[in-house]
Amino acid sequence: MDMVLDKSSLPETEKHLVENKTILVFGDEQINRKCIRSTLTNYGVKLVLVETEPDIVPFDDVYKYIQYDYTDHKQDDFHADRIVQILADLTLPVNGCCTFTDECGPLAAYLCEKLGLTGGVGVLGAMNAKYKSSTHMYLQKEINGVRQFPRTYEYTGRSAKIACAESLRSAEETVGFPAVCKPDNGSYGNGVDMIRNKEEYERLGEKLADGSSMMIMEYFDGTEHDIDVIIYEGEVIAAIVSDNGPTRKGSFVETSMSMPTCLHPSKAAQLKTAASHCCIDIGIRNGVFNVEMKFTSTGS
Structure with missing residues (x-):
């Protein structure tokens, strides 16, 4: 159940951490949920919303809209520089930056880093966590042929990223079956399929038609x-x-x-x-x- 935080939800000693702060958010995904917007309003948080679309329906409780097209995430570093400049031109200081969209994780991390904001995920972490x-x-990386410490490779199994028929054939040889196929970017078990035999591997080729990448991993x-x-x-x-x-x-x-x-x-x-x-x-x-x-x- 979504819960709205009122002013009595936080101890007096902690209210200053959020009260009357200015927070920049990329995209309107989930930020429109009542529990989030009402909580922001209760603590006087000023919401700066960066939107890619020029024609948006404004919300009364949004402090500032910034229209900027950041959809090419291969240029996240550049986009972060541009948004920093836009904030400077508007004389608009922000106390924090976040996103509720997986694709925007690295962009938000870049912006936190460039603005020197406390609380950023970190660019390296955001890049690694963006895709399964x-x-x-x-986690399975090697340095000069030696596994890293802590031994996090012990917590992963055989896996492969697939985006075409050729990589699918390679994944079949690497991972084998039973295996699990899942979207490289997704949650809640949506789009996840079990692969029990060679024929089910072959049928996966149909899911690659739209160009989206997927991940094959060993089933446990x-x-x-x-x-x-x-x-x-x-x-x-x-x-x-x-x-x-x-x-x-x-x-x-x-x-x-x-x-x-x-x-x-x-x-x-x-x-x-x-x-x-x-x-x-x-x-x-x-x-x-x-x-x-x-x-x-x-x-x-």
């Missing part, structure tokens, strides 16, 4: 868990484990969850350590991040 394939590739059985990791200035502040219930028949969408976890404390501690190491290793500096992991039938 880039996250896995970074076992119980599934979410770990919410809170990081500030590169240090893990907390990690909270939840248990995911069984998925709907024919899909990977969970039907239930349990929070806090029902795992033995020692097993929950293993998940907290693994998820925290992965987040820090890929370069995340600040924020709250969700990591999905499994305890397999072999206990790993």
Whole structure:
């Protein structure tokens, strides 16, 4: 359930951290949700909304609209420089920058870095977390032929990014089956399919017609868990484990969850350590991040 925070929700000693601050947000995805907008209004937060479309329906509670086309995310570094200049021309200082859109994560990170804002995810972390394939590739990286420490490669399996028929054939040889195919950028189990044999690999070619990349990864059985990791200035502040219930028949969408976890404390501690190491290793500096992991039938 979405919850609106009123002024009594935060202790008096912490209200100053958000009250009357100016926050820049890329895109209107989710920012239009009542729980978010009402909370901002309750704390007097000034919302600066950067939109790509010139013709937008204005909201009364938006402090400032900036129209700028940042849709070419290969130029995020350049876009961040331009937006910094626009803010300077408007004499509009901001206290923070964020986005609710996966594609805009690196752009927001660049802007935080260029403006010297505390709380940015970090460009390296945002780039690695943007796609599932880039996250896995970074966790499995080698330096001069030697695996990195902490040994985060132990928390990943065989995987491959696919964008064409040739890469699909390579993925079949690398990952094998059973395997899982999922959009390289997505959440909530949407678009995730099980691959049990060679014929199902061949049918995946139809999903590549629109040019979007996908990820093939080794399938693991076992119980599934979410770990919410809170990081500030590169240090893990907390990690909270939840248990995911069984998925709907024919899909990977969970039907239930349990929070806090029902795992033995020692097993929950293993998940907290693994998820925290992965987040820090890929370069995340600040924020709250969700990591999905499994305890397999072999206990790993």
